[in-house]
Amino acid sequence: MRNGLDYLMSVVEHLDERESTVTARDVKYAVLHLQAAVEVLLKARLMAEHWSLVFSNPHQATRKALEEATLASVTTDQAVTRLRNIAAVPITDKEEKALTDLGKHRNKLQHFGLTAPARAMEAKAGEVLDFLIRFVDEELLPRLGPKERREAEETLLGLRWSLVNINTFVRERTNRIRGAVKKEGAENRTIRCPDCGQMALVLGETASRDGEPVPACRFCASRWEPEELLWFFRAEGQDEPSELNSCPRCGEWTLGWGVRVLVDPVGDVCFCFACSVAFPALLPCDRCGRPTDPADGSTTLCGSCWEDAVEEDRYGRADPTHYGYGPEQWDDDCDGEQQ
Incomplete structure (x- = not known):
């Protein structure tokens, strides 16, 4: 997992618009490293389920091949299928398509360079980044030991701050979050x-x-x-x-x-x-500072201070107009006993 997070940090560095304008070259290497992060992190979750699942053909899995890294490993499509069907990991059709499209663009980049517009590629990267952050949070962190988790969370802390500066990531993640919040009726x-x-x-x-x-x-x-x-x-x-x-x-x-x-x-x-x-509608009370709702807009006194003010006015200890309380109202309430 550490290697996957390292690739993600590289992606963020290439797409971070805070320091400089993102160039076509930045997008190119961001896509290459993002695909590498996808492969590593998906396999990390498969390993957590069972080490044989990272083999292209689990029936031919051996510990020796795994330890010597000589195995033929799963493709991204295979990994997604196994994560869904065996590990019950929730991966939507939209997320699967974003991962598949990223793989296709990576292959084109390796052989022909950047053929799609840089902004379009950046948007695709934003979709996949959004998925991977959720995937790490929900599927990988809970399965780490205390020490590994602390190290991963420290890396993620810096990663999250940098991600805020990536416009495409912010847009994709914000849209998804707002859609979920509205569906839940939690906008208020x-x-x-x-x-x-x-x-x-x-x-x-x-x-x-x-x-x-x-x-x-x-x-x-x-x-x-x-x-x-x-x-x-x-x-x-x-x-x-x-x-x-x-x-x-x-x-x-x-x-x-x-x-x-x-x-x-x-x-x-x-x-x-x-x-x-x-x-x-709340405003601070003019006298005590407690929050109050000036329903008619005439005063910003809370109920308690309003009663105190009326009582003071009744005995001539305060100017009633100071509290938005007109002379006519004062005369009515005090039965004309103005002093």
Whole structure:
């Protein structure tokens, strides 16, 4: 698996548009190394199922041939078929076609150079990269020992950060994630991830961190506790969590400010990271700072401060108009007892 991840790092380096423009030569070597990564990583999963499955003809498999690397190994098409039929690995028809097309382009590159437009090849590479990252996350990492897994995750960490800079990868992966999120009806609880900046952090679902459930970004796999998210989504001028973060639904101090939600990717809203609910109309109370919903738009006082303000106004200790409370309303409520 280490060799496969090394090929993936090379692919990312060739397609990373952060440093320089991606050239036809970059795409050429990205495709060659991506195909090598496909072959190595698919075979790694077959090996995890049983070592004989990497042989073109398992009936002729011998340990000696495997250890000396003299075996005739499976093709990509054979590997996909065995992974589906024997290991029950979910590989869609679209993903299989992307892998097959990549193999065809690799063969053309080796014999004739780059014949397809570079951008078209880059898009194909983006499809396969998307598949391979999911494949590594779901099929290979869980089968590694503790030490190997730590090493692989360290490599993947750098790989994921670089992948964000590859436009085709971002587009392919984002489209797939958004399609899945919409199918699940989870657009109203999918927010922008503070790490990768993609609309892929789905609240209300969990991934394990040391045995504890925490939300994970579907794009970069970063995991977030509600308290951690608060540090990225604080109200203007806020230093520490406070009553500003009190959720009106669950009461927890897990309400973030300025959160971008997939269901409305234009405006920022308040969003509770505990109960996974957005509150588009909330504003901070003018007096205590607690979140409040100014239903009629006349004031931004919470219910408690509104009652306090009315009580103060009744006894002349405050100017009622300071709280958006007009003189006519004041006279009616206080029975004309203005002082």
